[in-house]
Amino acid sequence: MIAHDKNLLDNLSLIEEANSLQSGGFISKEQNTIIKKSLAGFKRNNNILVRLGFFLLGSFLYVSVCGTFSLLGIDSGQTFWNICFYIFAIVGFVGSNILAKQNYYGHGLDDAFNLGALLNLGIAIGITTDGYEIVIAFFIAIASFLIYLRYIHLPSMLVFCLSAAAVLFFGMFELGATGKTVLPFVAMIFSAGFYFFTKKILNNFSENYYSKGVLLANSFCLVLFYLSCNYMVVRELSVMLLGNEILPIEDIPFAIFFYAFTVIVPILYLVQALKTKDRIMLWLSFLAIAFSIYTIRFYHSVLPVEVALTLGGLVLFTIAYFSIKKLKDKQSGLTFKPDRINNSNAFLNAETLIVASQFGLKPETPSESPMEFGGGDFSGGGSSGSF
Amino acid sequence: MNEQTTRSLLEKNLITEEQFTQIQTYRNLNIFSLHNELKLFLYLSVLLFTGGIGILIYQNIDTIGHVAILSLLLIVTGICFYFCSKNAPGFKKEEVLFPNPLYDYLVLTAVILSCTFVGYLQFQYKPFGSDYGLATLIPTIISFICAYYFDNKSVLTIAITGLAAYIGISVTPQDLVHNKFYDDESLSYSAIILAGLLILYTIYSSRIKLKIHFNIIYLTFALHIISIASINNLVQDYWFFFAIILAGSSFYFYKISYELSSISLYIFMIVYAYIGINIVLFKIFEHIDFSDLWTLFVLLLPAYFVGSIVLFIKLIKKFNKEIA
Numbered sequence: 177m178i179a180h181d182k183n184l185l186d187n188l189s190l191i192e193e194a195n196s197l198q199s200g201g202f203i204s205k206e207q208n209t210i211i212k213k214s215l216a217g218f219k220r221n222n223n224i225l226v227r228l229g230f231f232l233l234g235s236f237l238y239v240s241v242c243g244t245f246s247l248l249g250i251d252s253g254q255t256f257w258n259i260c261f262y263i264f265a266i267v268g269f270v271g272s273n274i275l276a277k278q279n280y281y282g283h284g285l286d287d288a289f290n291l292g293a294l295l296n297l298g299i300a301i302g303i304t305t306d307g308y309e310i311v312i313a314f315f316i317a318i319a320s321f322l323i324y325l326r327y328i329h330l331p332s333m334l335v336f337c338l339s340a341a342a343v344l345f346f347g348m349f350e351l352g353a354t355g356k357t358v359l360p361f362v363a364m365i366f367s368a369g370f371y372f373f374t375k376k377i378l379n380n381f382s383e384n385y386y387s388k389g390v391l392l393a394n395s396f397c398l399v400l401f402y403l404s405c406n407y408m409v410v411r412e413l414s415v416m417l418l419g420n421e422i423l424p425i426e427d428i429p430f431a432i433f434f435y436a437f438t439v440i441v442p443i444l445y446l447v448q449a450l451k452t453k454d455r456i457m458l459w460l461s462f463l464a465i466a467f468s469i470y471t472i473r474f475y476h477s478v479l480p481v482e483v484a485l486t487l488g489g490l491v492l493f494t495i496a497y498f499s500i501k502k503l504k505d506k507q508s509g510l511t512f513k514p515d516r517i518n519n520s521n522a523f524l525n526a527e528t529l530i531v532a533s534q535f536g537l538k539p540e541t542p543s544e545s546p547m548e549f550g551g552g553d554f555s556g557g558g559s560s561g562s563f
Numbered sequence: 564m565n566e567q568t569t570r571s572l573l574e575k576n577l578i579t580e581e582q583f584t585q586i587q588t589y590r591n592l593n594i595f596s597l598h599n600e601l602k603l604f605l606y607l608s609v610l611l612f613t614g615g616i617g618i619l620i621y622q623n624i625d626t627i628g629h630v631a632i633l634s635l636l637l638i639v640t641g642i643c644f645y646f647c648s649k650n651a652p653g654f655k656k657e658e659v660l661f662p663n664p665l666y667d668y669l670v671l672t673a674v675i676l677s678c679t680f681v682g683y684l685q686f687q688y689k690p691f692g693s694d695y696g697l698a699t700l701i702p703t704i705i706s707f708i709c710a711y712y713f714d715n716k717s718v719l720t721i722a723i724t725g726l727a728a729y730i731g732i733s734v735t736p737q738d739l740v741h742n743k744f745y746d747d748e749s750l751s752y753s754a755i756i757l758a759g760l761l762i763l764y765t766i767y768s769s770r771i772k773l774k775i776h777f778n779i780i781y782l783t784f785a786l787h788i789i790s791i792a793s794i795n796n797l798v799q800d801y802w803f804f805f806a807i808i809l810a811g812s813s814f815y816f817y818k819i820s821y822e823l824s825s826i827s828l829y830i831f832m833i834v835y836a837y838i839g840i841n842i843v844l845f846k847i848f849e850h851i852d853f854s855d856l857w858t859l860f861v862l863l864l865p866a867y868f869v870g871s872i873v874l875f876i877k878l879i880k881k882f883n884k885e886i887a
Contacts, residue, residue, distance in 0.1 A: 189568050190568060192568075193568040194578075197569070197578070197582075197586065202582055202586050203578060203582060211572070214577065223826050223830075225827060225830050226879055229875070230875070230876075233875065234872070236868050237865060237869060237872060240868050243865075244865055247862065455595075459600075481615075481618065483615070485614050485615030485618065486611070486619060488608075488615070489608045489612025489613075489614075489615055491608075493604075493608035493612070495604060496604035497605075499597065500601050500663065508593060508594060509592075509593055509595060510595050511598075512597060512601060513594070514596055515595075516594075527606060527717060528717045531717040532720040532721070533735050537721065537724045537727075537728040
């Protein structure tokens with residue numbers, strides 16, 4: 177099933193391990209170079225910028241190849257329009273296969289062809305079925321799952337998760353008003369079920385080519401679980417789908433349950449993450465906490481936004497300050513010391529960029545709105561208030 | 564799972580037994596580091612706090628007294644600066660770190676607040692008269708001093724944007740991306756001169772060994788400013804002149820990215836050069852009548868992209884090989 181060379185896949189995990197050992201200072205740079213030379217590897221770009229660049233180039237190439245095909249078929253008019261996107265999708269599948277045979281993996285080019293093929297397939301089925309959502313989502317789910325199995329292509333796994341969730345949603349819509357009403361609970365049960373299912377797979381087969389994909393699905397279930405019964409999501413969706421106008425004095429049914437869910441689940445995630453030392457869950461819990469605060473503020477804002485921001489900043493600072501103080505000198509377990517092996521500082525690199533975009537000084541233009549102070553652009557500060 | 568991978572490295576004789584035991588001992592500590600997460604919290608708290616203060620001042624500009632706001636700002640800024648300088652390791656020419664990363668964020672807060680302070684002062688009392696340049700220059704100078712004294716890269720970026728603002732251009736990332744700047748031609752010249760000066764400064768600072776790790780930031784700004792200014796002008800009248808500038812800067816950044824082994828400079832240099840080449844090609848093709856040949860043109864496009872991809876792969880491969 178796997179199109180890639182299994183030896184190279186094995187080597188890939190070894191090379192990645194060697195890289196993290198080198199950044200941890202356990203092996204020297206020279207030794208790492210020797211390791212890399214002795215293990216044949218994929219054509220691959222670890223740098224996200226390079227990968228993105230090749231993704232763009234690959235997309236150009238894909239589009240231009242499709243353009244060539246359109247040129248040949250453009251005279252046949254409507255018939256061609258009906259089938260052209262199927263042809264484009266086939267172009268994508270063929271392209272992915274060629275790239276896989278040439279040992280491109282995680283290079284950017286392969287991403288362009290895999291995702292492009294899925295997109296074209298979706299459009300093609302959309303044209304054939306006149307935009308029947310559940311059918312589109314169903315076929316996309318199958319295709320992306322097959323692509324994932326064949327090329328171990330992680331972004332396709334994400335597409336699969338999204339489209340599988342879409343199949344569930346549209347399936348519930350088919351059931352009419354009842355389906356729409358019980359949708360949050362069904363989504364919650366499904367995501368919880370799949371969470372434990374994927375967790376079990378992860379525990380049983382730890383050493384497997386597919387483990388990253390299963391982990392991704394696992395994390396996706398966590399996100400879906402939280403969102404499924406978040407008060408704001410439920411309320412806004414019920415307005416949108418059922419057309420229920422919610423009057424200021426009224427509330428949605430089971431409001432207390434949804435509020436409790438919105439508050440408890442993020443805390444549960446946080447505690448569980450710290451207990452099991454699960455970094456992905458930790459980050460998801462941060463995001464969930466932020467979104468919960470936003471949800472509650474959205475409906476019950478006690479403080480004006482500027483006071484909330486200032487106080488929020490102070491509270492966050494206090495939390496960080498005391499946590500650092502407490503964890504600073506710990507040598508094992510939960511600690512503030514940077515981990516030598518798994519230390520990703522992608523965020524810290526982005527930090528200066530964010531500062532420059534948020535607080536960069538702008539040229540003075542007198543006689544403009546009072547917003548434009550000499551220093552620090554305030555509207556920039558405001559836009560960071562998504563917290 | 565990682566342990567198994569390490570073990571197979573050992574089995575293939577790629578790491579020594581001794582290294583393996585070292586790694587095992589380290590793994591057995593079971594470290595779960597919250598380093599990055601807590602730093603993120605500090606950073607977010609700075610963003611929230613300064614953002615909140617900014618809005619607070621803007622909205623209450625007429626209700627609370629100006630003197631009250633100004634003195635409050637001054638006090639908070641003063642407290643931040645006091646704690647920073649108390650804990651600062653002092654000025655050194657090399658890279659120095661605070662004993663606790665907390666203070667990096669305190670410095671950032673202090674600088675943003677003092678920028679707000681000067682801005683507010685100018686808005687309300689106009690101590691610099693209508694000389695808005697001076698009102699920009701003072702926060703810039705404060706930022707530069709703090710960036711160098713406290714060794715803070717984030718503050719340095721504020722300082723550089725301030726410097727650019729002083730000569731009249733906005734180089735915040737979003738303006739660069741939206742191509743907002745350089746509507747008029749004289750601004751392009753000043754932008755290119757600014758970028759040139761930044762480059763010259765990096766050469767000078769590496770000669771006197773003053774905070775060499777800042778060079779990458781100066782060069783990143785210089786690369787983006789000079790390339791975007793030139794590319795914008797490639798569609799104008801004097802395009803040939805700007806094509807030469809772009810070619811020259813690309814060559815310089817090609818060299819310097821190898822020297823600093825900086826892949827991000829390298830990639831952006833390639834991207835800008837590629838865009839530039841395509842525009843110039845288009846300029847040349849404009850003079851040829853393509854009306855009958857456009858089908859051939861469409862058929863040739865895939866070949867052109869394949870060619871570009873091969874070229875890029877070669878360039879990246881060469882770079883990775885040289886810096887490895």
